[in-house]
Amino acid sequence: xxxxxxxxxxxxxxxxxxxxxxxxxxxxxxxxxxxxxxxxxxxxxxxxxxxxxxxxxxxxxxxxxxxxxxxxxxxxxxxxxxxxxxxxxxxxxxxxxxxxxxxxxxxxxxxxxxxxxxxxxxxxxxxxxxxxxxxxxxxxxxxxxxxxxxxxxxxxxxxxxxxxxxxxxxxxxxxxxxxxxxxxxxxxxxxxxxxxxxxxxxxxxxxxxxxxxxxxxxxxxxxxxxxxxxxxxxxxxxxxxxxxxxxxxxxxxxxxxxxxxxxxxxxxxxxxxxxxxxxxxxxxxxxxxxxxxxxxxxxxxxxxxxxxxxxxxxxxxxxxxxxxxxxxxxxxxxxxxxxxxxx
Numbered sequence: 001x002x003x004x005x006x007x008x009x010x011x012x013x014x015x016x017x018x019x020x021x022x023x024x025x026x027x028x029x030x031x032x033x034x035x036x037x038x039x040x041x042x043x044x045x046x047x048x049x050x051x052x053x054x055x056x057x058x059x060x061x062x063x064x065x066x067x068x069x070x071x072x073x074x075x076x077x078x079x080x081x082x083x084x085x086x087x088x089x090x091x092x093x094x095x096x097x098x099x100x101x102x103x104x105x106x107x108x109x110x111x112x113x114x115x116x117x118x119x120x121x122x123x124x125x126x127x128x129x130x131x132x133x134x135x136x137x138x139x140x141x142x143x144x145x146x147x148x149x150x151x152x153x154x155x156x157x158x159x160x161x162x163x164x165x166x167x168x169x170x171x172x173x174x175x176x177x178x179x180x181x182x183x184x185x186x187x188x189x190x191x192x193x194x195x196x197x198x199x200x201x202x203x204x205x206x207x208x209x210x211x212x213x214x215x216x217x218x219x220x221x222x223x224x225x226x227x228x229x230x231x232x233x234x235x236x237x238x239x240x241x242x243x244x245x246x247x248x249x250x251x252x253x254x255x256x257x258x259x260x261x262x263x264x265x266x267x268x269x270x271x272x273x274x275x276x277x278x279x280x281x282x283x284x285x286x287x288x289x290x291x292x293x294x295x296x297x298x299x300x301x302x303x304x305x306x307x308x309x310x311x312x313x314x315x316x317x318x319x320x321x322x323x324x325x326x327x328x329x330x331x332x333x334x335x336x337x338x339x340x341x342x343x
Contacts, residue, residue, distance in 0.1 A: 004073065005047070008101030009055040010094050011035070011064055017094035018043070020051070021102040030095060035060070037067055044071035054078050054105045056097075057113060066118055078104070081273065082111035116237040119210060124234040128277065130201040137194035144187045151176045161191070205230055220334040221323050223289025223296055231281040232324050239328040248325050253279035254318050270314070286317035295336075296320070 005028060010017040016035050020028040033043045053068065054076040055061055061077065069075045078101065104110050116124065141161055148155050153173055159165040166188060173181065206215055206226055211233055218229035242248040249255050253274020270279075290297035296316050303312035327334055 003050070005049045005051040006102050006106040007051050007053040007072075008098040008103070008105060009053055009064075009068075010097040010101065011055050011058050011061050012094070013060060015094070016040070016064065017098040019095065019098035019102045021099070021106060023106055025103065025106070027099070030098070032094070035064065040064065040067055044068055047071065052076075052105060054101050054110050056080050056083060056101065062121060065115060076105070076110050076112050077115050079111045079113045114237065114241055116234075120234055120237055123205060123208060123211065126201055127205060127230055127234050130198045130205070131277070133194045133198040133201070137191050137198065140187050140191045140194070144184065144191070147180060147184055147187070151180060163192075202226065202230075205234075214328070217331070217333055218324060218327055221320075221327060222293040222334070222336075223291070224285065224320070224324070228281055228285040228320075229324075231278055232328070235275050235278040236328070239325055242325060245322045245325055249318050249321050251275055251278075252282055252317075252321055254282065254314055254321065282317045282320055283313060286313045286320055289316060289320060 004023070006021050006023070008019045008021075012035065014035050015032050017032050019030045022028060033039050050073045052074045053072045055065065056078050057080050065075060065077060083101075083104075101110075145155075145157070145160060148160075151173075153169075153176060155169060156165065160169075170181070170184065176184070205211060211230065214233050215226065215229040218224055218232060219226065236242075236248075236251075239248075242251065246255075250271070251274065253271055253276070256270055286296075290300045296319055299319050300312045300316050303315040323334070
């Protein structure tokens with residue numbers, strides 16, 4: 001009677017629970033399949049009726065989505081956090097979760113999330129690994145300084161991580177035990193290794209043919225550097241998915257959560273429902289961008305006069321989002337309005 005099936009997929013590291021339902025909620029099939037490409041291919045080929053599927057976002061849901069998408073009429077990815085708000089049950093197991101996903105799908109209630117194209121997703125992994133390596137290098141630099149302080153040895157904070165100065169410093173250390181001296185050399189070697197690795201990854205991403213022109217265009221905005229442009233391009237994906245600047249600002253986590261009840265509305269701190277990678281980079285960029293962008297400097301000064309420095313930084317970050325979205329959608333270089341009028 002029904003010409004299409006609705007499939008809920010509860011994804012785990014080793015197994016995938018599935019539930020196949022018709023449009024009226026009748027269960028056609030339910031079970032478990034191994035989370036391997038061979039097993040999933042065999043399962044998909046057994047489908048004799050066209051099907052629409054949904055799976056929840058997890059660390060390993062990406063490759064399953066890519067593998068099953070060619071076999072489905074449509075495959076959706078559901079947001080984990082919003083699923084918790086829509087459906088909760090006293091009894092919870094893999095089969096119940098898969099059935100719940102199938103019900104949400106057939107009732108068109110799936111809190112669908114955007115899935116980045118596979119090519120950009122692979123590049124985004126490289127950028128996030130680069131950021132991880134940079135963070136580890138910073139932690140090691142702090143640990144290096146801590147080892148010197150624990151040994152009571154004075155050093156120049158500004159020059160500590162320069163190769164020549166560090167070599168000279170090691171030669172004149174007199175009261176540092178031999179094991180600590182070896183540890184200082186080891187930590188310094190790891191710092192150099194992480195710095196080289198992250199720099200190489202960054203160069204490769206900037207020069208990638210799928211990103212090169214887009215990143216160059218975004219960098220025409222005064223105050224936007226390579227890391228900010230790359231992070232925007234790889235975390236946002238397709239800018240057309242944002243209907244307005246307000247939606248882009250919300251995605252970046254630069255707006256506060258709203259709590260309204262009984263006619264009373266209260267705004268809290270910045271929302272935790274955001275792209276944390278993009279939020280961090282935009283906040284850091286907003287602290288430096290006013291030095292090179294007069295318009296952003298004016299925004300910062302106006303907000304600083306009204307409130308705290310943190311509020312001023314967030315205001316600049318929001319303006320950065322507006323600029324990045326406009327340039328990305330328009331596909332042209334940044335043009336200063338004041339300069340254009342003067343010309």
